[in-house]
Amino acid sequence: MKYTILLILIFVVLITIPWKSHPEKIQVEEIPPQDTLAIAIHDLFTNEYSDLDETKRLDNTIERFMRQWEIKGASLAIMKDGKLIYSKGYGYADEENGIKTDVNHIFRIASVSKLITAAGIMKLVENGKLSLDDKVFGEDGILNDTTLYYPIKDKRAKNITVENLLRHQGGFTARYGDPMFNPVDIAKKMDVPAPADLNTVIKFVLSRRLGFTPGTSTNYSNVGYGILTKIIEQVAGEDYERFIQDNILIPAGCYDMHLAHNLYEERYLNEVRYYEQADADLIRACDGRDTLLPRSNGGNNIEALSGAGGWVASPTELLCFLAAIDGDDSYPDVLSQNSINTMVSCPGFSLPIGWMKTNGRGDWLRSGTLAGTSAMLKRQHDGFCWAFVTNTSNWTGPHFPQKIESMVYQAMNRVKEWPDRNLFDPAYCKNFHDKKKLLADDRSTKFGPPLPDNI
Structure with missing residues (x-):
């Protein structure tokens, strides 16, 4: 019925x-x-809601930036004091099929995904299911289930805590390359069919020595957030994606955020096509076939990135998510103020939890890059928050979000008066x-x- x-x-x-x-x-x-x-x-809910005279100069700045860097499509959403005041797509979501980018198109958001995973961990902490001090591996570790079987070569790995992983202090390095982007080689070394899934990648890194003693240094680690994905599943007793959607995203008002797939043919209906720079090298297919493919379409195993970089979202829903973890009463939060404070703190020389950069003024930033996409989510101390995502990468790689930040700052300064409205309010687009x-x-x-x- x-x-x-x-x-x-x-x-x-x-x-x-x-x-x-x-x-x-x-x-x-x-x-x-x-x-x-x-x-x-x-x-x-379309671009027409933000096709405004007041923001024409902002639009011009973004379109000029896209031409300069040969970006096929992009999307921007802006929030002020918890109110969504602007949301618009630019260029093409799929140039080959003549599909222009609209506000509802979803993009791979790369390492912005880490903020989502961090929020999931903090929710489990609030629920009393785990502690940031809990050990991850070894006899007393969270991931000690015999069905997972994580062999440990370096005994120091038994001292890795949940907080070590959240702050990139787990001891993992990319000295010989990032294991999350070597699915064929790792599958061969671990004697399993390609591509190596997340569980295989974790087994591989634990079968090697750590780069440093956990908690004594900081080294940005994708595999650390892959391990956090498995922690969520083990502690919650359910699929990572489902847990995050039901406990973080849907309560925050985000209903169209999902884990990505590897191929264009597997995209979601409103997901963009991904593009790389004209001179980008092709690489061997991640499934081990003797075929050269773009990294953004079958070369990288996006599915194994999971909680480290596997989510797709629109900028509008990214701001919904941000509004629910910012400690501002204007929009209901899904985390406690204590959890939010812990996430943005940087004790010692550590990184914040989930975020890339935070400061005492209240500026928080999270960026992400993959072949075919660049993303940035920022909360500013002046009450403005924004999210900008592209479906095109370029040769600057992880440095490109810095250029995005500078461009968006310039574009927003060209708006003399912002519209007094809230697109999150059911009065709009009922x-x-x-x-x-x-x-x-x-x-x-x-x-x-x-x-x-x-x-």
């Missing part, structure tokens, strides 16, 4: 919404499982918010029936 009612609701939505005629005709069989109602609301509520009420829609091909 419940499923029948849901189908009726979807049918009503489809026949009553004034759907735009999209140039793309994505074949239904190419669409991977996704929340059906999230697809249905795709056109209810149908959009109503349908999002329906999605939250029934999680069974994730593997629902395919939609007609005229969307």
